[in-house]
Amino acid sequence: MATVRRFNRTVTQRVGALDDEYLSRGRPLGQARLLWEIGPAGAEVAALRARLGLDAGYLSRLLRALEADGLVDVCAGTGGDARVREATLTTEGRAEWAVLDRESDDLARSILGPLSTGQQGRLATAMAEVERLLMASMIDLAPSPPGDPRARSCLRAYARELSQRFDAGFDPAVSKPVDDDDLVPPKGVFLLATLSGEPVGCGALKLLPDVPAEIKRLWVSGTVRGLGVGRRILSELERRAAEAGRDSVRLDTNRNLVEAIRLYRSSGYTEVPAYNDEPYAHHWFSKRLT
Amino acid sequence: MATVRRFNRTVTQRVGALDDEYLSRGRPLGQARLLWEIGPAGAEVAALRARLGLDAGYLSRLLRALEADGLVDVCAGTGGDARVREATLTTEGRAEWAVLDRESDDLARSILGPLSTGQQGRLATAMAEVERLLMASMIDLAPSPPGDPRARSCLRAYARELSQRFDAGFDPAVSKPVDDDDLVPPKGVFLLATLSGEPVGCGALKLLPDVPAEIKRLWVSGTVRGLGVGRRILSELERRAAEAGRDSVRLDTNRNLVEAIRLYRSSGYTEVPAYNDEPYAHHWFSKRLT
DNA sequence: CCAATTACCTGACTATAGTCAGGCATATGA
DNA sequence: TCATATGCCTGACTATAGTCAGGTAATTGG
The missing domain is CATH 1.10.10.10 (Winged helix-like DNA-binding domain superfamily/Winged helix DNA-binding domain)
Incomplete structure (x- = not known):
C-alpha cells in the first residue's frame, strides 16, 4: 500500500x-x-x-x-x-x-x-511487470446486456476461437443455443471485462428455475491472457450465483480448451457425468458454492 | 528501450x-x-x-x-x-x-x-524496484564549487559519518587538511551528486603538479546507498583524471569503511604501501588508468 | 553604511484546457 | 418515411496554468 x-x-x-x-x-x-x-x-x-x-x-x-x-x-x-x-x-x-x-x-x-548494464536489465524487467499488473488491475468487470456491441464483439471472438480450436470446427447452429434473454437478470447475467473501454473478456451465468446454475461463454482475449482475468470472471459469476441462492454451479467444456479446464480444476470444480447432450462438450464440471 | x-x-x-x-x-x-x-x-x-x-x-x-x-x-x-x-x-x-x-x-x-494476493505482492515488489532504479537514474552528477552550500552540507555529513564510524572518532584538525582551492579546476575538481536538487553524494579529485592524482571525500548519503552512486562518482573522477593526462589515481581510507574498500577493490584498485602519513588511514590504494 | 543580492510579492498579461448548447449530415428502426 | 439517435463540428464561454517586469523588505559583503 x-x-x-x-x-x-x-x-x-x-x-x-x-x-x-x-x-x-x-x-x-x-x-x-x-x-x-x-x-x-x-x-x-x-x-x-x-x-x-x-x-x-x-x-x-x-x-x-x-x-x-x-x-x-x-x-x-x-x-x-x-x-x-x-x-x-x-x-x-x-x-x-x-x-x-x-x-x-x-x-x-x-x-x-x-544506469549500469545490470541495473538497466533489472529496470526493464520491473517496468514490464508493473505495466502488466497495472493493466490487469485496470480491467473493469461489469454486467452488460448481451446485445451491447462490445458484448457482441466478445461473443464473435469467442465463436471464432472455438472454431479454430475444436477438432472439427465450431458451428453455432449445431451447439445448444443460448437465448440472449436468458442472460439478462433475473434469468441470468452477462459479464463484460473491458480495458479502457475495449472489450477483453466475458462470461455468462444462466439462472433458470429448477435446474442448477450454469456458466457459459467464458472467454478472455489473447491480449490479456495470463493476468488472471478468467479467474476473476469465474469467481464473480460464482458470487452472483450464490447471491441468487444457488448452492452449486456447473458447466461443460471441450477437451481442447486446456487452460480453461486447468482453471476450472484449480478453482475447485470437479468432473461430473454429462448432464446435457452438447455435441461439442467432452467434460462436465460442477462446484459446490459455500 | x-x-x-x-x-x-x-x-x-x-x-x-x-x-x-x-x-x-x-x-x-x-x-x-x-x-x-x-x-x-x-x-x-x-x-x-x-x-x-x-x-x-x-x-x-x-x-x-x-x-x-x-x-x-x-x-x-x-x-x-x-x-x-x-x-x-x-x-x-x-x-x-x-x-x-x-x-x-x-x-x-x-x-x-x-488483483489476487500473489499479484499484489509482485506488483509491490516491481514498483519498489522501478522507483529505486528511477531514483538512481535521476541522480545528477556535476562539478560544483566546494564552497556551495549543498557541497558544504555533503562535507559536513561526510565528517559526521567518519566521526561515527572511525574507532576513535574523527577530528578534522588531526586529519591531513584539504584546501578548498585545491578542489577547483585546474588544480582539482569537486563533484556533487544531487537528486532533484537535494545533495546526496560527493567526491573530489586533487590534480596537483608532480604528485599522482588523488581521490578525496568520496561520500554517498544513506538514502541512496546501494544504487551505484559511489561507483558512478568514482569512475567520473577517474575519467576526469585521465582527461587531465594522468595515468593513475590513488587514495587512502580507513579500515572501518568496508563498503568503500569493497568498491575500490571491485573497481580495479590495488593496495599499495602508505604514500602519506594520514593518521586515520589504514589502507592505501592505487589504480592505473588505461 | 551602502551597493548588491536574495526571497518573496503584485499586477498585468497570454496561452492552454476544458465545457456547453446548439447545429448539420448521416444512419437506423419502427 | 419519419422520428430518433449518432458522430462530428462550431461558437461562445470560463477556468487554470504559466510568464514577466517591476517592487519591497531583509540580508550580506565589502
Missing part, C-alpha cells in the same frame, strides 16, 4: 513531467499527444476521443489546429458510415510524428543512460 | 491521470498539489518552489488562494532569515490534507483491489 503510494507520487509525477516535456516540443501538449496518438496508420476520430478521454468539442478543435498546421487530414473514413471520420497524418505530419518518436527514444535513453 | 517507452506511455499517462483526479477534489490541481506538498509539518516557500518546480510568482498566487480559503498560513519562518517564509496548514488545512491523504490511500486500494 505504502509502496503503491510512493510509486504513484514519485514515478508518475517525475517521469510524467519529463514525458510531457519531451513530447511537446513547442507545440501545446494536447496537440502533441493527439498527433502522436493518430500515428502513421491514422485513426478514427471516435477512437481518438476514447483513447485520450477528451470532450468531442475540444478534440474537434485540436484536430482543426493540426489541420491548419498542415499536419493532419480529416476526411470520411473507409468504413461504411459516412458520419465516422478518420484522421490521417500528412507527409509533414508523419515527419513531425517521427520527430516525436525519436524524442521518445531519447527520453528512454536518458533514463537508462546513468 | 521499448519497455521503457511502453512504461512511460501507459503507466505514466494512466496512473498519472488517475492520481490527478483523486488529488483534485473540486480544487484546482495546482492548489491541491501545493496543499499536499506543504503537509502537516509545513514547509518553506523556497523548498516548495524547488519541489514543485513552479515559477515564484505563480507559487505566490497559489499560496494566496489557499490562504484566502483559510487552509494555509504563510508567515516568517523559524529560521534566522526573516525573508524566508514558511507555509503551514491551518486546522482546516490539516483536515483537508487528511482528506487528500485518504484519497491517496483509496487510489492505492483501487489499484490493488482487483
